[in-house]
Amino acid sequence: MQATIALLPGDGIGPEVVAEGVEVLKAVGERYGHSFSFSEGLIGGCAIDAHGTALPEATIEICRAADAVLLGAVGGPKWDDPKAKVRPEQGLLGIRKTLGLYANLRPVTVTPALASRSPLRPDLVEGVDLLVVRELTGGIYFGDKTCVYIRPDEEQAVDTCVYTTSEIERVVRRACELARTRRGKVTSVDKANVLETSRLWRRVASRVVAEEFPDIQLEHILVDACAMHLLRRPADFDVIVTENMFGDILTDEASMLAGSLGLLPSASLGAGKAGLYEPIHGSAPDIAGKGVANPLATILSVALLLRYSLGLDTEAEAVEKAVYATIDAGILTGDLAPAGQGRSTKEVGAAVLERLG
Amino acid sequence: MQATIALLPGDGIGPEVVAEGVEVLKAVGERYGHSFSFSEGLIGGCAIDAHGTALPEATIEICRAADAVLLGAVGGPKWDDPKAKVRPEQGLLGIRKTLGLYANLRPVTVTPALASRSPLRPDLVEGVDLLVVRELTGGIYFGDKTCVYIRPDEEQAVDTCVYTTSEIERVVRRACELARTRRGKVTSVDKANVLETSRLWRRVASRVVAEEFPDIQLEHILVDACAMHLLRRPADFDVIVTENMFGDILTDEASMLAGSLGLLPSASLGAGKAGLYEPIHGSAPDIAGKGVANPLATILSVALLLRYSLGLDTEAEAVEKAVYATIDAGILTGDLAPAGQGRSTKEVGAAVLERLG
Ligand SMILES: CC(C)[C@H](C(=O)O)[C@@H](O)C(=O)O
Ligand SMILES: CC(C)[C@H](C(=O)O)[C@@H](O)C(=O)O
Numbered sequence: 001m002q003a004t005i006a007l008l009p010g011d012g013i014g015p016e017v018v019a020e021g022v023e024v025l026k027a028v029g030e031r032y033g034h035s036f037s038f039s040e041g042l043i044g045g046c047a048i049d050a051h052g053t054a055l056p057e058a059t060i061e062i063c064r065a066a067d068a069v070l071l072g073a074v075g076g077p078k079w080d081d082p083k084a085k086v087r088p089e090q091g092l093l094g095i096r097k098t099l100g101l102y103a104n105l106r107p108v109t110v111t112p113a114l115a116s117r118s119p120l121r122p123d124l125v126e127g128v129d130l131l132v133v134r135e136l137t138g139g140i141y142f143g144d145k146t147c148v149y150i151r152p153d154e155e156q157a158v159d160t161c162v163y164t165t166s167e168i169e170r171v172v173r174r175a176c177e178l179a180r181t182r183r184g185k186v187t188s189v190d191k192a193n194v195l196e197t198s199r200l201w202r203r204v205a206s207r208v209v210a211e212e213f214p215d216i217q218l219e220h221i222l223v224d225a226c227a228m229h230l231l232r233r234p235a236d237f238d239v240i241v242t243e244n245m246f247g248d249i250l251t252d253e254a255s256m257l258a259g260s261l262g263l264l265p266s267a268s269l270g271a272g273k274a275g276l277y278e279p280i281h282g283s284a285p286d287i288a289g290k291g292v293a294n295p296l297a298t299i300l301s302v303a304l305l306l307r308y309s310l311g312l313d314t315e316a317e318a319v320e321k322a323v324y325a326t327i328d329a330g331i332l333t334g335d336l337a338p339a340g341q342g343r344s345t346k347e348v349g350a351a352v353l354e355r356l357g
Numbered sequence: 358m359q360a361t362i363a364l365l366p367g368d369g370i371g372p373e374v375v376a377e378g379v380e381v382l383k384a385v386g387e388r389y390g391h392s393f394s395f396s397e398g399l400i401g402g403c404a405i406d407a408h409g410t411a412l413p414e415a416t417i418e419i420c421r422a423a424d425a426v427l428l429g430a431v432g433g434p435k436w437d438d439p440k441a442k443v444r445p446e447q448g449l450l451g452i453r454k455t456l457g458l459y460a461n462l463r464p465v466t467v468t469p470a471l472a473s474r475s476p477l478r479p480d481l482v483e484g485v486d487l488l489v490v491r492e493l494t495g496g497i498y499f500g501d502k503t504c505v506y507i508r509p510d511e512e513q514a515v516d517t518c519v520y521t522t523s524e525i526e527r528v529v530r531r532a533c534e535l536a537r538t539r540r541g542k543v544t545s546v547d548k549a550n551v552l553e554t555s556r557l558w559r560r561v562a563s564r565v566v567a568e569e570f571p572d573i574q575l576e577h578i579l580v581d582a583c584a585m586h587l588l589r590r591p592a593d594f595d596v597i598v599t600e601n602m603f604g605d606i607l608t609d610e611a612s613m614l615a616g617s618l619g620l621l622p623s624a625s626l627g628a629g630k631a632g633l634y635e636p637i638h639g640s641a642p643d644i645a646g647k648g649v650a651n652p653l654a655t656i657l658s659v660a661l662l663l664r665y666s667l668g669l670d671t672e673a674e675a676v677e678k679a680v681y682a683t684i685d686a687g688i689l690t691g692d693l694a695p696a697g698q699g700r701s702t703k704e705v706g707a708a709v710l711e712r713l714g
Binding site: 075082087089093119120121124140141143145146147150153154155156157158159160161162163164165166191192193194195196197199200201202203223224225227228230231232245246248249250251252253255256261 | 446
């Protein structure tokens with residue numbers, strides 16, 4: 001097949017890890033007879049430096065024209081002033097919203113080789129295989145925001161959390177469809193004992209499952225309870241579906257089950273096939289430019305790209321197998337290797353390519 | 358001293374655990390020569406059944422007249438209909454708001470005896486001694502809420518998160534004062550890269566510490582990062598201060614460090630000395646009435662009551678020591694004991710009383 005991939009390396013370690021992702025795409029293209037072409041755009045801090053905005057129009061156009069987008073990470077101390085009007089995250093939030101990517105998939109899989117590196121007891125995390133589907137274009141992230149003086153010395157800040165029936169329906173549907181390809185269980189997470197948006201969320205989720213997915217086993221749990229159960233019984237979860245802010249917190253918590261953020265990919269999908277793929281880690285300014293960042297989350301994001309945007313399941317699985325074989329062989333960057341034995345970004349990338357053969 | 362304690366046992370296991378708390382208070386009174394009197398009120402589901410409201414006026418009056426309030430838990434399947442207009446949680450949220458209890462203290466301490474019961478690796482959690490100070494009367498819990506049809510078939514729900522300068526100042530001050538009696542470090546948690554309320558939070562926290570607590574070491578972290586760091590480096594935290602919703606999620610997550618919710622007390626404090634003390638666990642309807650609930654979180658809440666509302670530090674420490682001695686002696690309810698070896702609520706309560714002597 002032919003496909004165009006938009007590359008948005010971003011800031012910090014973004015360019016280093018995206019480079020390894022591109023090598024994997026090229027290798028997959030060669031080995032399976034596909035022709036991938038690449039177009040590159042600026043996003044985040046580097047875009048602010050070049051164009052004064054975190055999401056230049058040109059970047060949006062490149063993404064719109066592509067079959068899928070591979071993103072690195074955005075942000076860094078240089079652009080960290082909370083008072084600044086333009087901030088790197090605006091690029092990330094903007095591209096999600098502009099492309100209508102309402103479902104953010106964050107799988108967490110703990111292989112035996114990783115279980116021993118988790119902060120949780122190995123017996124608890126071994127066999128964990130869960131998928132968080134986080135709503136990504138609604139909620140308190142995108143509602144109205146203000147901050148005004150209501151008296152001298154007294155400011156009042158307001159954020160608004162908004163959800164509508166159809167926003168909830170589509171992401172719950174996506175979660176149920178994904179659960180059908182897995183173990184058939186969906187856990188919907190909300191705070192229905194406090195929030196109106198959560199009560200609507202719970203009602204809509206129940207109705208969608210009852211009417212359209214009678215084969216799916218649905219449970220509702222409160223977000224505070226979920227934060228506990230992720231640690232107490234992580235292997236019980238199959239698909240977790242939740243709103244934007246809760247998903248942000250719970251996925252970072254869940255990432256620790258696998259021992260390192262450096263391993264976790266994500267896919268952000270909308271109505272069409274084109275999606276955006278990115279590691280869930282940040283730009284890690286402390287290690288940027290040193291060639292030691294873990295490229296595996298980005299390479300696993302490439303696998304998701306092959307699966308969800310290009311429909312290349314065999315290729316996606318081949319990439320995932322190559323990554324897990326690399327981990328099992330102990331070829332790891334510093335975040336996962338025993339002290340002093342970390343390999344470079346390029347070495348780990350090369351080890352994956354080798355195993356792709 | 359003389360003091361009046363309002364008792365709000367509530368629902369489920371609430372009455373069982375509060376009864377043990379009262380025994381401890383009586384014993385402390387006898388042994389240290391204080392005269393505690395008790396008044397009892399309804400809250401939550403039992404109040405709905407009796408009066409049609411989760412927080413009857415009489416209960417508010419009893420609390421207002423008391424030097425401190427000891428609460429059990431509210432809620433249960435009987436009152437769980439999300440469409441109901443009156444719900445048990447309204448009692449809890451209402452009493453917090455009515456009494457102006459803006460600072461919710463949730464300490465998490467992991468003793469060596471507990472470390473082995475944590476889902477986290479014992480080497481990571483041993484020595485954890487952190488205190489979360491959660492803002493309790495503001496944020497998205499108490500902002501305007503609506504749910505309306507904007508089209509046939511399309512509902513729109515809205516929750517509003519509001520914070521003002523003075524609301525943030527007072528809780529940050531409280532956190533800093535507490536940090537001064539501990540290790541002098543405060544971690545302020547927000548989502549300043551997305552929320553306007555968080556940007557105000559961060560600015561105010563920085564200013565309060567710079568102007569009033571130059572001796573305190575302040576760090577800011579994002580809520581998603583905090584959810585990770587609680588698992589990766591829990592022993593690094595001293596005092597964590599955060600807004601209401603983030604505090605709800607993070608404290609339930611942090612509770613797992615200690616292996617069981619059944620051990621974690623909380624104190625909710627306002628401007629005056631009178632505070633409300635409650636275990637952070639819920640009403641546990643599945644085990645209610647069986648006499649097997651863990652009373653230790655409530656007894657540790659009694660210790661906080663003695664310390665913060667009555668200024669009885671020696672007595673508070675004696676209660677805490679008795680609880681830890683009971684744990685070390687392996688006298689534990691089913692949530693912590695090896696399978697089949699759980700003791701009853703009353704046995705564990707009696708073991709604490711014995712060690713108070
Ligand atoms: C950078 C930030 C705005 C973003 C988010 O909160 O969505 C990040 O934490 C993520 O999870 O992708
Ligand atoms: C019952 C519920 C409203 C409450 C809260 O969210 O504050 C509880 O979870 C708590 O943490 O005390």
